[in-house]
Amino acid sequence: MDATKAIRSIQDNVERVIKGKPQVIERAVVCLLARGHLLIEDVPGVGKTTLAHSLARSIDCSFKRIQFTSDLLPSDILGISMFNRQKQAFEFMPGPIFANIVLADEINRTTPKTQSSLLEAMSEAQVSVDSQTYPLRQPFMVIATQNPSEYHGTFPLPESQLDRFLMRIRIGYPSPEEEKKVLDRPHSLHPAEDLQPVMTGAEVLALQSRVEKVRLDESLMEYLLAIVLATRRTEVLALGVSTRGAMALCKAAKALALVRNRDYCVPDDIKEMAPIVLSHRVMLKHGHAIRGKGVDRAEQVILDILETVPVPL
Incomplete structure (x- = not known):
């Protein structure tokens, strides 16, 4: 096929x-x-x-x-x-x-x-x-x-x-x-x-x-885990991403690579999937969520984290 x-x-x-x-x-x-x-x-x-x-x-x-x-x-x-x-x-x-x-x-x-x-x-x-x-x-x-x-x-x-x-x-x-x-x-x-x-x-x-079977290099695995770890350390979030969330991001990045006709992942696969895979798994601390826009705020937190985590070369 x-x-x-x-x-x-x-x-x-x-x-x-x-x-x-x-x-x-x-x-x-x-x-x-x-x-x-x-x-x-x-x-x-x-x-x-x-x-x-x-x-x-x-x-x-x-x-x-x-x-x-x-x-x-x-x-x-x-x-x-x-x-x-x-x-x-x-x-x-x-x-x-x-x-x-x-x-x-x-x-x-x-x-x-x-x-x-x-x-x-x-x-x-x-x-x-x-x-x-x-x-x-x-x-x-x-x-x-x-x-x-x-x-x-x-x-x-x-x-x-x-x-x-x-x-x-x-x-x-x-x-x-x-x-x-x-x-x-x-x-x-x-x-x-x-x-x-x-x-x-x-x-x-x-x-x-x-x-x-899509390849995810060691450097990309460390990049993914660094993003997950950052969600657990930020002062904005009361609850960071779980291990299940890290596994979900890994699977989504591999699937995106296959959809785009590759048998290997690149950093952009992880960056693109992170906001839609991780934002609903985190919990904002009291006072940080905006009424009616909590989802947008959570996604923005993930996007901000992506800006701070170094991308592997």
């Missing part, structure tokens, strides 16, 4: 629906190839759900959408054991989490208890119900959307839940030219429904294995 051609085909397919956002699409593909989970945070109506749906439709594997609401229960996601009268035994009825691509739409509109039901699935690719453990299909990816925390009816995601997402991205408003193209195209309730798969699940797994 030609990795470059395969990756380009999935990007082109999503770009048929998501206009004028090539960088956003590239990052979503990077997250997929790095075996990560993606959190898309932005205001309503800019295409968060459409991006997730388009990526899922581009892969020939199972897809489930979960609409998160305040009354959603963990069993609505994971599944439930029901008594089978014919067999005189309990049978497990799997929930929508048992799919290759799971869209958790508006994840912060449900309670922290229900949010936490995703933790095991996202970190270990398995689900435990009634003392039984069930493996999830591979590839497995959760794409979650959420509105900014200052919107009514939202619950903040717990730190442990945020840490399970490889990266958090924002889409932003399209340019006037691209927005005009969206308005001019034939109206459809779900524009992504017209997309056809361009990659199989087996091909995704093969590309994910290729990511693991």
Whole structure:
């Protein structure tokens, strides 16, 4: 399989629906190839759900959408054991989490208890119900959307839940030219429904294995760790990046290198991925967060740290 051609085909397919956002699409593909989970945070109506749906439709594997609401229960996601009268035994009825691509739409509109039901699935690719453990299909990816925390009816995601997402991205408003193209195209309730798969699940797994073989030199590893260590030492942050966060940055940098047709990493791979991989894993000290702009402030702290850490030659 030609990795470059395969990756380009999935990007082109999503770009048929998501206009004028090539960088956003590239990052979503990077997250997929790095075996990560993606959190898309932005205001309503800019295409968060459409991006997730388009990526899922581009892969020939199972897809489930979960609409998160305040009354959603963990069993609505994971599944439930029901008594089978014919067999005189309990049978497990799997929930929508048992799919290759799971869209958790508006994840912060449900309670922290229900949010936490995703933790095991996202970190270990398995689900435990009634003392039984069930493996999830591979590839497995959760794409979650959420509105900014200052919107009514939202619950903040717990730190442990945020840490399970490889990266958090924002889409932003399209340019006037691209927005005009969206308005001019034939109206459809779900524009992504017209997309056809361009990659199989087996091909995704093969590309994910290729990511693991991308080289990260010792000097770049030390550079990555220096960035992580700086987040733990800065006076602005009450909580720095964990070891899981360092591993996430390593995987994302390798996946970005593969997407850009390289089998080795360069410093720019780490620098580009750091703000979207690390900013949601840190916690600002009291008084440093700006109301309604805490995410932007956290990203700025990471960017400031990148300016202070020497780049290897």
